Amino acid sequence: MREISFQAALDEAVAEEMRRDPRVITLGTDFSGNPIQEFGAARVRFTPISESVLTGMGLGAAGCGIRPIVNWRMVTFSFVAMDQVVNQASKIRYMFGGQADFPVTYRCSTGGGIGLAAQHSQSPYSMWMHPAGLKIVLPATPADAKGLLKSAIRVNNPVVSFECSRLAAVTGPVPEGDHLVPIGVAEVKRRGTDVTVVALAYYVQESLAVAEELAGEGISVEVVDPRTLQPLDTETIVASVKKTNRAVTAHEAVTRMGFGAELAAVIQYEAFDWLDAPIERVGAKFAPLAFAPAMEQYVVPQVADVLAAIKRTVGKG
Numbered sequence: 001m002r003e004i005s006f007q008a009a010l011d012e013a014v015a016e017e018m019r020r021d022p023r024v025i026t027l028g029t030d031f032s033g034n035p036i037q038e039f040g041a042a043r044v045r046f047t048p049i050s051e052s053v054l055t056g057m058g059l060g061a062a063g064c065g066i067r068p069i070v071n072w073r074m075v076t077f078s079f080v081a082m083d084q085v086v087n088q089a090s091k092i093r094y095m096f097g098g099q100a101d102f103p104v105t106y107r108c109s110t111g112g113g114i115g116l117a118a119q120h121s122q123s124p125y126s127m128w129m130h131p132a133g134l135k136i137v138l139p140a141t142p143a144d145a146k147g148l149l150k151s152a153i154r155v156n157n158p159v160v161s162f163e164c165s166r167l168a169a170v171t172g173p174v175p176e177g178d179h180l181v182p183i184g185v186a187e188v189k190r191r192g193t194d195v196t197v198v199a200l201a202y203y204v205q206e207s208l209a210v211a212e213e214l215a216g217e218g219i220s221v222e223v224v225d226p227r228t229l230q231p232l233d234t235e236t237i238v239a240s241v242k243k244t245n246r247a248v249t250a251h252e253a254v255t256r257m258g259f260g261a262e263l264a265a266v267i268q269y270e271a272f273d274w275l276d277a278p279i280e281r282v283g284a285k286f287a288p289l290a291f292a293p294a295m296e297q298y299v300v301p302q303v304a305d306v307l308a309a310i311k312r313t314v315g316k317g
Contacts, residue, residue, distance in 0.1 A: 001173040006139075007032060009146035009174050010107075010163060014069060016178070017153045018043065021067060024153060027058055028071030055081035055106070059089050059158070062104040069153060072108040075162065076119050089158040090131035101156040105149070109165045111202060111252045112300050116165070118288035121296070123253035125200070126262070128160055129230050135159040135183055136229040140204035142172040144227055147181025155183065162229075164201040164252075186233035188240065192222030195314050196240040198263050199223060200251040203282070203306065207250055210306050219314055229259060237263065238270045245276040246313045250306050255283030280309035 004012070011033050018024045018039055025043045026035065036044040047054045051072060058070035072078045078085070085106070093102055112121030128136055137152055137159065139145040145163065152159040189204060190211050199207040204225045211221035224240050226232060241247045247267050249260035260281045267279055285299045 001175065003171045004142055004174050005168065006142045006145050006163075006170045006172075007168040009142040010149055011035075012174075013146045013149040013153075017150055020178075023065065024067045024069065025061070026069040026071065027054055028073065029054070030073060031071065051077045051080040052084055055084040056088070058104045058106070059084065059092065059102060062102040062158075063092070063100055067103045067153060069105045069107060072106060074120050075108040075110045075122055075124060078106070078108055085128075085134070085158075085160075086131045090133035092133075093157055094133055102158055103154075103156045105152045105155075105159045105161060107149075107161045107163060109168075110162045111164045111166055112284075112289040112296060113166045113202070113252075115291060115293060115296065117291040121289040123251070123284070125162065125229055125251070125253055125259045126257060129259070129262075133158065134230060136162065137183060137227065138162045138164070138201050138229055139181075139227060140164070140167070140189075140199075140201050140225050142170065143174045143179065144181050144187075144225075146174055147179050148183065148227060150178075151180050151183050159183070162201070166202045167205070170205065181227065184228050184231040184233055186224055186226045186228070186236040188222060188236065189225050190221065190223040192220040192244060194220045194244055195246040195248060195310055196222045196224055196237075196244045197248045197250055197306070197310065198237055198240075199225060199249075199306075200259065202252060203250040203301065206303050206306055210303060210310065213307070214310060219310065221310060232262075232266070234266050234270065238267065241267050241271045242274040245274055247271075247275070248280040248282065248306070248309045248313055250282040250301065250309070252300060253283055254286050255281050256286045258283050277313045277315065280313045282306050282309050
């Protein structure tokens with residue numbers, strides 16, 4: 001199977017969906033590649049730098065039979081449009097009594113580790129999980145990036161696609177053609193028997209590397225990638241923990257009140273009797289990310305943090 005980058009997989013997903021369905025358009029202040037050459041200015045709209053307007057335009061167009069892809073670029077800029085998302089997009093289908101579809105996809109890059117300083121290095125997944133009515137996807141591989149984005153564009157509800165900055169250049173196998181990944185279905189990326197690591201985005205890759213290393217020490221690590229944060233596939237996660245009897249969560253967002261806390265609550269509630277050790281949580285320290293590389297690396301979780309958490313929970317630390 002051919003290998004392409006995470007970013008190329010995302011670009012391919014958009015192009016394929018625009019070719020498949022003439023109702024699909026894309027809106028943004030900048031685009032990777034040059035889609036306007038193929039699809040023209042009517043379907044590739046360069047907009048003013050006003051995220052609240054851009055977000056509202058997409059939602060309004062979705063209500064009129066268009067299937068817009070709104071590219072916020074960085075998650076930072078989405079905060080300017082919080083009213084349009086929290087008060088409008090997340091609730092509008094419910095307030096219409098389900099009588100109207102609003103198939104809009106909001107895209108943005110997230111995360112740190114690449115020297116973009118405090119404002120442009122955020123991973124606010126849990127913030128966007130609170131407004132009921134949004135679906136949220138977070139791919140960790142090029143194949144999932146393509147498949148989840150294509151599925152998101154076809155959904156008749158608003159979807160937020162978080163795309164990890166540190167994964168943009170990562171390459172991997174991606175099926176050609178109409179490759180879809182279902183929303184709401186987690187994937188076990190590696191089978192194991194001693195401990196389950198539920199990891200997000202960049203930390204799926206890190207957890208797989210740690211699992212390979214620990215296999216040499218006789219520790220068998222199962223890695224589960226939720227892929228979709230909302231709806232969350234609790235069944236796959238809980239089944240894994242019931243098999244391994246131990247759990248570690250790993251993500252780039254801050255640990256305090258982060259998505260890992262929700263995972264820990266779900267696991268504790270649904271698999272308490274199977275747990276042989278406390279649930280370990282790996283995440284960023286409760287601080288903005290500095291521009292200085294040393295300080296940034298101090299705040300974001302490292303491979304060593306995932307390794308230490310696994311060893312603690314299996315009693316080998």
